[in-house]
Amino acid sequence: MTNPSTPPPPSGPARRSSDGLLHFALGLFAIGLLAIVAIFLTSILSDSSPGLWLYLVAMLAPLGFLVGVVYALWSGRRSR
Template identity: 55%
Template sequence: MADQTPRNGTTLLRISLAIFAIGLVAIVAIFAVPAISGDDPPLWLYLTAMIFSPLGFVLAIVFALLSGRRAR
């Protein structure tokens, strides 16, 4: 019989990685917008980068702490 691990624990990791990736894309876009169009990046791009990158990072740390095993 195959060992099936619960998938509920990896859901938090997948969500945190997706949020962090959105933040990184926003950071890249902040540098790409002036290079491509010559205009300043919009405010929502800065806010997305400021909120999503740290939030995804913190959620990944929370996942690591919750999934860790205690030493006996």
């Protein structure tokens, strides 16, 4: 057995189709965090309380976190 004189060209990490799930998780998390900031700013800048819809949108932050954990567990398994 002989070794080739030139090593094979390095191939970059293949872009997986599951990267969309990561972008989806990051988007949900970011929208949820913006809603949380808006809740605090609404309470500080005005005398009225934030609307129910803002509290419901804020629930996207933990949902995005959970989707991110699912992505990490799914992409972290070993491929054979």
